[in-house]
Each structure stands twice: as structure tokens, then as C-alpha cells.
Amino acid sequence: MAAGWSIEEITKFYGSYAKSYDEDIEKETYPAPFIIANWVLEHFSNMVPDQDYLAFLDLGCGTGQSSKLFFTQPLSQRIDVYGVDATPEMLDKAKQFPFRELLCQDIEADIPFARVFDAIICVGVLDFVKNPQNLFTSVARSLKQNGQGCFAVTLPESGGLNTFAEADILKLVNEAGFKIKKNDRFFGYEDSETKVTVHYHGLLLTL
Numbered sequence: 001m002a003a004g005w006s007i008e009e010i011t012k013f014y015g016s017y018a019k020s021y022d023e024d025i026e027k028e029t030y031p032a033p034f035i036i037a038n039w040v041l042e043h044f045s046n047m048v049p050d051q052d053y054l055a056f057l058d059l060g061c062g063t064g065q066s067s068k069l070f071f072t073q074p075l076s077q078r079i080d081v082y083g084v085d086a087t088p089e090m091l092d093k094a095k096q097f098p099f100r101e102l103l104c105q106d107i108e109a110d111i112p113f114a115r116v117f118d119a120i121i122c123v124g125v126l127d128f129v130k131n132p133q134n135l136f137t138s139v140a141r142s143l144k145q146n147g148q149g150c151f152a153v154t155l156p157e158s159g160g161l162n163t164f165a166e167a168d169i170l171k172l173v174n175e176a177g178f179k180i181k182k183n184d185r186f187f188g189y190e191d192s193e194t195k196v197t198v199h200y201h202g203l204l205l206t207l
Contacts (some may be wrong), residue, residue: 018089037069059124064094136176178205
């Protein structure tokens with residue numbers, strides 16, 4: 001794993017990128033948000049009684065694209081979606097979606113909600129995180145246990161930011177007490193400057 005960007009670098013980059021970000025996010029060029037959201041919806045599709053109300057957290061939500069499917073599927077009538085991101089300009093764009101609550105803070109700080117979540121998603125976030133193990137542990141504290149909740153996350157295997165080998169991933173998962181329900185490798189994105197193709201490891205985890 002390489003060192004991530006500073007929080008100042010992240011907010012500066014995504015602050016300037018916020019205006020055009022949504023237009024750049026397509027299934028063909030950045031499929032991770034669509035893949036991860038579908039995994040989460042599949043996890044709950046056969047196990048949620050009609051009367052249950054679910055709470056999802058999009059950690060590093062950006063403009064809300066990773067949660068977009070949560071607002072448009074039949075299950076959406078039973079989901080409250082919360083979002084956290086460090087970039088105010090991205091959160092302003094996220095207001096286009098009916099999030100229950102949006103908070104601006106460093107995603108490596110303690111999760112700022114006094115509740116447990118049915119699902120937590122982290123798409124394109126571990127690329128930048130300074131201490132991935134702390135993030136995994138923090139997520140585990142805020143997630144429903146006994147296989148009910150799920151944590152869906154992407155980890156890049158290449159590129160100029162953080163990279164994760166299989167041994168790194170297993171360490172993160174095991175030390176935080178997770179079990180792997182789904183594990184897949186898929187196209188992440190093509191770096192706009194270097195033209196290098198980055199692949200992601202996608203994980204769906206339970207406790």
C-alpha cells in the first residue's frame with residue numbers, strides 16, 4: 001500500500017472536479033458505483049421483511065452517484081440513506097438526491113452517527129485513505145452483526161494512489177472481524193493523465 005493524498009489535496013481536487021463529475025460517471029468508464037450498489041441491493045432482496053426500514057451509509061459519497069440506485073429501486077421506499085464526504089462542492093451536488101442526512105467531514109474521522117447501519121458502502125475511497133485498518137474497524141463498530149448488515153467496498157490493485165495486494169486485503173478483513181460474502185475483480189477506471197487502467201477488488205463483507 002502506498003501513502004494516500006492529504007485531506008487538503010483531496011478536497012482541492014474534488015472541489016474543482018465537482019461540476020463535471022456526474023457527467024463523467026458512466027457504467028462503461030467507472031462501473032464501480034453501479035456494481036457495488038447492486039451487490040448491496042441483492043444482499044437485502046431476499047431477507048428484508050416488508051415492515052423493516054433500512055439505514056444505509058455512503059462513506060465518501062461525493063455527488064451521490066454510488067447511492068443513486070438506492071433511490072430508484074422498489075426497495076427505496078424502505079431505505080434511509082446517509083452520506084459523508086470531505087468536499088463541500090461534491091456534497092452540494094449530492095443534494096440532488098433525497099439523502100436523509102449529509103455531513104461534511106474527513107471520512108477517516110469517527111463515523112458521526114449514533115446508530116448502527118444495515119449497509120455501509122465505500123466506493124473509490126480506499127484509494128486515498130491514510131489508515132485503511134482504522135477505517136475498516138470504524139465501519140465494523142457501526143454495522144449490524146450476525147450477517148444482517150453488509151459493508152461493500154472497492155480497493156485498487158494498481159494506479160498511483162493506494163494499492164492493495166491480496167495479503168493486504170485479507171489482513172484488513174480479518175483484523176476488523178469481517179467475513180467475505182462476495183469478492184470480485186473488475187475494471188476500475190482509466191487514469192486520465194497516464195492512461196493506465198486501474199482494476200478494483202470489490203468486496204461485500206458481513207460480521
